[in-house]
């Protein structure tokens with residue numbers, strides 16, 4: 001497998017929401033590549049988090065790309081507000097209907113489209129859309145909550161996607177989201193992912209720079 005540079009996308013879900021501005025500054029200094037924003041609606045997933053207003057208020061604090069993971073249904077009416085709030089990547093779930101239209105709309109808004117896939121969803125659901133995507137987000141926990149344990153099952157999906165992307169020479173990032181730690185990162189990277197989304201492991205590390213550096217270098221020799 002050809003090695004790609006590893007990017008780290010801290011998930012703000014695990015941050016102290018009373019000091020998000022400070023946390024973003026710390027993450028940027030610590031070498032984060034993207035900021036991952038988990039948007040939940042209490043319907044598509046059984047939890048509520050943030051909306052466009054919060055994202056808009058964070059936008060001026062960093063130039064890092066905002067990687068907005070929408071766990072909401074319906075999603076179409078909210079694409080415009082999340083784009084205007086300053087999202088760079090807009091990721092919707094492959095389990096939703098009307099994906100062709102959603103992807104088209106995200107592109108029309110000038111944003112990079114992504115598709116997220118839950119642990120139990122077959123990888124071939126993604127196949128019709130691969131050439132239209134900038135990011136694939138492979139979930140290694142059931143979406144809805146931070147701090148869950150990593151599931152090994154989706155590693156096969158990462159291998160399959162990585163092979164197709166290389167064969168077809170597609171410019172698509174394979175990001176992995178859920179329970180990422182220094183223990184499982186080598187397996188995830190070896191399977192072919194090039195972006196690690198991590199919440200709990202970064203925010204509970206006590207030293208963001210050291211943890212982000214260690215995750216970036218977790219590729220096994």
Ligand code: DX5
Nearest residue numbers: 143144146147178179199200
């Ligand atoms: C789960 C979210 C993830 C998650 C990451 O629904 O999409 O981004 O919160 O956090 P950790 O690393 O704590 O699993």
Ligand code: ZN
Nearest residue numbers: 011038069177
């Ligand atoms: Zn996420």
